[in-house]
Amino acid sequence: MVFSSLVFLYIFLPLCLAAYFISKQIKIRNIVLLIFSLVFYAWGEPVYILLMIATTAVDFFAGLFVEKYRGTKKSKLFLTLAVVLTLSSLGLFKYYDFFATTTNDLFAVHIPPLGVALPIGISFYTFQALTYVVDVYRDRVPVQTSFYKLLLYVSMFPQLIAGPIVRYSDVCEQLEVRTCTLQKAAQGIVRFCIGLLKKTVLANFAGELCEQLIGGDLSALSMLGAWVGILAYAFQIYFDFSGYSDMAIGLGKIFGFDFPENFRYPYVARSINDFWRRWHITLSTFFRDYVYIPMGGNRKRWAVNMLIVWLLTGLWHGASWNFVLWGLYYFVFLMIEKLWLGEKLDKLPAIVGHLYSLFVVLVGWVFFYFESLPEIKAFFIAAFGANGFSDVTQRTVIVNYIAILPVCAICAMPILPYLRKKLANLREKKSWRVLWSSGQTVFAAFALLISTAALVGSSYNPFLYFRF
Amino acid sequence: MVQFAKKIKKPEVLVQSNSGTPAQSAQPAILKPFAALMALLFFGTLFVLFFISIFDTDKTVSETENRNLATMPALTASSLFDGSFMTDFETYYADTFPFRDELMQLHNTMSDFFSGTRTSDDIVLVERGNENDFAGQDITYDDEE
Numbered sequence: 001m002v003f004s005s006l007v008f009l010y011i012f013l014p015l016c017l018a019a020y021f022i023s024k025q026i027k028i029r030n031i032v033l034l035i036f037s038l039v040f041y042a043w044g045e046p047v048y049i050l051l052m053i054a055t056t057a058v059d060f061f062a063g064l065f066v067e068k069y070r071g072t073k074k075s076k077l078f079l080t081l082a083v084v085l086t087l088s089s090l091g092l093f094k095y096y097d098f099f100a101t102t103t104n105d106l107f108a109v110h111i112p113p114l115g116v117a118l119p120i121g122i123s124f125y126t127f128q129a130l131t132y133v134v135d136v137y138r139d140r141v142p143v144q145t146s147f148y149k150l151l152l153y154v155s156m157f158p159q160l161i162a163g164p165i166v167r168y169s170d171v172c173e174q175l176e177v178r179t180c181t182l183q184k185a186a187q188g189i190v191r192f193c194i195g196l197l198k199k200t201v202l203a204n205f206a207g208e209l210c211e212q213l214i215g216g217d218l219s220a221l222s223m224l225g226a227w228v229g230i231l232a233y234a235f236q237i238y239f240d241f242s243g244y245s246d247m248a249i250g251l252g253k254i255f256g257f258d259f260p261e262n263f264r265y266p267y268v269a270r271s272i273n274d275f276w277r278r279w280h281i282t283l284s285t286f287f288r289d290y291v292y293i294p295m296g297g298n299r300k301r302w303a304v305n306m307l308i309v310w311l312l313t314g315l316w317h318g319a320s321w322n323f324v325l326w327g328l329y330y331f332v333f334l335m336i337e338k339l340w341l342g343e344k345l346d347k348l349p350a351i352v353g354h355l356y357s358l359f360v361v362l363v364g365w366v367f368f369y370f371e372s373l374p375e376i377k378a379f380f381i382a383a384f385g386a387n388g389f390s391d392v393t394q395r396t397v398i399v400n401y402i403a404i405l406p407v408c409a410i411c412a413m414p415i416l417p418y419l420r421k422k423l424a425n426l427r428e429k430k431s432w433r434v435l436w437s438s439g440q441t442v443f444a445a446f447a448l449l450i451s452t453a454a455l456v457g458s459s460y461n462p463f464l465y466f467r468f
Numbered sequence: 469m470v471q472f473a474k475k476i477k478k479p480e481v482l483v484q485s486n487s488g489t490p491a492q493s494a495q496p497a498i499l500k501p502f503a504a505l506m507a508l509l510f511f512g513t514l515f516v517l518f519f520i521s522i523f524d525t526d527k528t529v530s531e532t533e534n535r536n537l538a539t540m541p542a543l544t545a546s547s548l549f550d551g552s553f554m555t556d557f558e559t560y561y562a563d564t565f566p567f568r569d570e571l572m573q574l575h576n577t578m579s580d581f582f583s584g585t586r587t588s589d590d591i592v593l594v595e596r597g598n599e600n601d602f603a604g605q606d607i608t609y610d611d612e613e
Contacts, residue, residue, distance in 0.1 A: 001554075005558060006558070006561055006562050006565055007557065007558050007561050009514065010514060010517045010518050010521055010565075011518060011521070011522075011561070013514055014511075014514040014515045014518040015518075017511060017514070018515075043554050044551070044554070045551075046548060046549050046550075046551055046554075047549060182500070182503050182504060182507060183497055183498065183500075183503055185503070185507055186498045186502070186503035186504075186506045186507055187498065189506055189507065189510045190498075190506070193510075201578070201582075205582040205583060208583060209583075399584070400583055400584035401582065401583050401584065403581055403582050404582045404583075407582075420496060423496055424496060433496065433499055434499060434502075436496060436498075437498045437499040437502035437503070438502055440498055440502070440506070441498075441502045441505055441506045441509070444506050444509065444510060445506075445509050445510075445513075448509075448510060448513055449574070450574070450578065452517075452571060453571040453572070453574035453575040453578065454575055454578065455562070456562060456565055456568055456571040456572060456575060457571060457572045457574070457575025457576065457579070458575060
């Protein structure tokens with residue numbers, strides 16, 4: 001199930017909320033949340049839910065053994081076993097076919113591909129399960145002795161299928177004690193509505209524009225069409241993905257959880273390094289703490305470690321060569337910034353950094369959007385003007401959709417934090433707080449209405465994470 | 469294994485919270501009456517539409533789109549395990565959603581603003597005399613005397 005569906009909003013969610021708030025006991029609330037989470041997952045993956053439960057079981061028992069044999073070699077053995085088993089399910093379902101076809105092409109052998117669909121959310125929940133067992137080994141979190149609580153952590157529906165990648169250490173205390181207040185619920189509702197609106201309106205309309213410009217034949221693509229198309233894609237993926245994170249964080253708040261932030265207005269970054277501190281934060285911090293630092297970080301073989309991390313980051317987004325290229329592309333820019341450009345950017349006016357980052361990120365999305373090398377090549381040929389600057393049909397499409405671009409651009413800027421900061425200075429003034437509170441109430445009602453209409457009326461409601 | 473699990477004492481470890489920043493820490497509080505109103509509106513809308521959608525299932529035809537609406541899919545073991553029940557149910561639910569025509573209207577207005585074109589592309593061609601004719605009623609055609 002996805003959040004942006006009528007069945008989720010008007011059947012699943014009311015039932016779940018009613019069942020959850022009937023009891024004040026945390027144990028019953030945990031069980032309610034677990035049952036609903038399993039239903040949520042089974043709705044989309046009626047068979048692969050067993051895989052998720054099995055993955056959790058592996059890490060649960062491994063955690064127990066790691067704790068039991070703490071300080072001995074066996075502890076490390078069980079950790080290794082858990083990591084290998086957990087990653088092998090990811091490897092089998094996500095990467096097996098990719099490596100099979102690649103090997104077949106390279107060595108003229110014939111390894112049969114599995115041809116199975118990727119279980120939804122597998123890239124997210126396997127990483128979450130890993131943070132548990134690794135952190136138990138590192139003695140950073142207490143071992144979990146009840147299976148259902150660990151399963152609740154792994155399967156919790158707000159963050160199950162599209163992030164943020166919540167670490168066990170982020171929520172392990174909240175699994176035992178958490179408070180649900182009216183204040184938190186109201187803030188959660190606003191956050192959820194922001195996300196819903198981003199996904200159902202901004203992302204979907206930007207997606208339509210992108211699809212009409214660069215989704216078809218690239219041989220007639222004009223320069224204008226190419227750049228507007230990839231800009232629209234940049235908006236689509238940002239509002240889709242960050243909207244999902246907003247909905248997750250908002251729902252979490254309603255149920256009393258505090259999830260980590262995942263996006264901080266990435267398109268206003270002043271450098272690529274800055275961009276990656278703002279884009280999909282929980283993924284880059286995961287790679288930092290569970291791959292980069294264990295390999296030695298910047299103390300030994302720094303460049304090699306960086307290369308590995310960015311190859312993996314690319315591959316995480318999909319088992320295909322274009323994602324490897326995408327990861328390498330960012331590796332190159334991060335290295336350039338670290339060795340040379342970074343200091344220079346700091347001295348130049350901010351606008352230079354903004355424009356540079358936007359351009360690099362925009363070009364980066366080309367490697368993300370097109371999955372084959374010939375398409376990427378055709379796009380760049382068009383983007384640098386080989387098929388002419390403009391074309392009448394593409395111009396018509398752009399004019400038709402022209403309103404979405406400025407709206408997206410404004411919404412991608414940190415206007416809310418700016419207002420909030422302004423307001424914090426006026427905290428004592430009652431009238432401002434009334435305005436702020438009523439504004440949010442009106443916004444939430446409006447957003448729910450518009451999003452529902454968009455869901456009812458729209459036949460175009462794609463889910464981008466089938467590859468993750 | 470449960471016994472074994474119980475034997476392990478939970479060590480008291482200071483939990484290090486280390487990923488990202490906590491969600492919106494400096495958020496000014498929403499004044500209580502507004503928070504209550506918001507919760508009432510949001511949860512109220514979910515529940516009211518839930519109840520209407522569950523009990524009001526008479527509609528089978530969309531007059532504005534001139535087509536039969538999707539029907540409730542049959543629940544069988546195979547349709548459940550291959551996921552087709554869920555997909556069909558979502559289509560059925562969207563088709564029979566309360567205030568569908570009004571919400572469609574709102575969506576079209578919004579579509580006009582953002583895309584300049586109407587996206588109601590659900591035109592269904594039917595053959596004459598087909599049982600899927602308008603509203604399932606018999607229609608006499610002018611040239612059919």
